[in-house]
Amino acid sequence: MNEKSDFISNLGKIYGYYTGGFAGFVIILAILEQMGVPDRVIGYLFLFLTIGVYAFIGIISRTQQLSEYYVAGRRVPAIYNGMATGSDWMSAASFIGMAGTLYLQGYQGLAFILGWTGGYLLVAILLAPYLRKFGQYTVPDFLGARFGGNAARLMGVVVLITASFVYVTAQIVGVGQIASRFLNLSFEVACFVGLGGILVCSMMGGMRAVTWTQVAQYIILIIAYLIPAVLMSVEVTGVPIPQLMYGQALEQIEQIENTWRAAGVAVAPHSSAFVGANGQFNMNLALNFFALIFCLMVGTASLPHILMRYFTTPSVRDARKSVAWSLFFIFLLYFTAPAYAAFAKLEVYTNVIGQPIASLPGWLKTWGGIGLVGACDAPNAATIYSICAGVVGNNDGILQFNEFRINPDAIVIATPEIAGLPYVIAGLVAAGGLAAALSTADGLLLAIANALSHDVYYRMIDRNAPTEKRMLISRVLLVIVAGLSAWFAASAGADILFLVAWAFSIAAAGLFAALVMGVWYKGTTNTGALVGMIVGYVVTFGLLLWTEFGGVGFVETFGSADAIRAAYTQARMAIPATIEAGPLHGVLGMWADSQLVRGRVVARFCGIANIAGGIFGVPLAFIVTYAVSKFTTQPTQAMKDFIDSIRVPRGNVKLADNSAVE
């Protein structure tokens, strides 16, 4: 115990030395680079040394105690839990993908910035303090205790696993992409290297090890994200505050866009809200913008790997403070992301578009070589480079706006080179992206393995299992789940990255209503919550699967005759002479149309893209939970006392049924 308190009280010093050590390490690599050490060696040193540090932390944090393994002994100070949540939260999608989305979508992409931050308000005011007071190990534990046992618990586990598994698979794809780009490993091998990196962090020490590696990973990822942006800002504007200075870049982008539009080029304005490529207000863009914000926010407040981080603070007070710190640490990255997008766009608009092919900047050649950017001036470019698909170049030796293609991932990855920085900075970015993907994968895998070992095995199968056996099962499950997701990632590849957004809608529709009403509405009954969860989950997951993989059939059911004809055309199917509107078209105002995305005909229900599919399931779950609760057996007095006891920070938790927990 003494030794542990020593560790906690010296955290500032330990992570201070760690940060200093990391800075020294970067400087040494920079010197090595100047001495002529090849880039590839620098890349390897970066990745293996950082993974080595995570593994070291993971191994010294090994534990055989249940409360250490599941909730890090509940003594993680608010600010460190904030950092750990930050890196738990920020995935490869945030680190690599978000700036690229902002580059491509402009204002519309800010839905991700808002959606992935504002949800923490919901976490803090509605859930985290009460879950911390409840004080067990997992989110399904709460559902089990509040809603009368294993049915609600099992439903919670199902939602948790669906949402977390699609999410973790996308993280492993992220690790695979980073490792394969920087180390020239094959993508499949890189996925399994990433898997090794994830397991060394979490297997021996569970939540305790994951917590302290996540803090270490946060420090690396935030340094790696801020430094290139700061240097880029100095390069473009002379002032090292990218977050303030990118306003200038936005202004210049706007001027260039206006010139182009006057010349007849259809360019969607970067910073205008809800405006399509034709320059007109577009209601559907606004609708999808707000629907996506809503789903991402509510999803934030429902994802178990985030909620379970607030089980690890020493008190309810610290849990609240910790949410505020989490958001602060996340904010540091998110308010920098639009700067990356703006500076990269300005570079492209001034130094790439309209330039002769022969004199394009060097970074374009580097990243064009691995297919991240395409200068598709040659008339046959589309047949040679996959990124040029659909472009017909005019072969005039000049790169026009519509001949230029860029993969969103290239924005963050290429920024060091655009700003003319040495390779060591590119290596730093790779290490940061890797830290982001690994830390999120750690948290997700642990959430899945804990749900299976604690909620399913211990709570439902063997209540008398001794501690050693529970720990063993937990670790074996961790390895199995990790292996399964790495296998899935390696075989499905980058095509599954869109699944990240699904995780939010699934978790939101399946868990949010039950968790919030469980705390805030005493009249919520066991049946009400259970039915609400099932309806929210089935409707949302079903909608996602059907619109994504059965888009034509979906439109045939809900679409008008015109929409069905359009879907047939998109799918290149024969169009019958007469088409009637779908059987459910217009019923309760329902309708559907479709778009060609991800190489599929994907349906939109009532104009909402399926990325924001939770917009229907979340309110539905609330309504169903409330309505069913009105007609089913009311909660007992003991249950009401239990709710009262978790609403107050002080005092014991009065469980309604002691067998519902340990």
Next chain:
Amino acid sequence: MSQPDITPEKAQQYWARTSGLMWIMLAIWFVFSFAIHLFAPSLNVIHILGFPFGFYMAAQGSLIVYVVALFWFSKRQNEIDEEFGVAED
């Protein structure tokens, strides 16, 4: 940990205050997540340091409000806890 010596009436008052704070925070959340961005096209006419103001609010303004609001909330809720004597030791 001892049971709080809090009467049912006090507990009710405590929960009313806590719920009040919750609604205030929910209103802040709603305004800065949705309401204000409805006006983004109009706000974008104003430029500050080059930023169209509507864009700025979605990219940074709302985020700053969120962070400040959360620290304020954690302090305010703690004051309520202490006032009712239900804060942890």
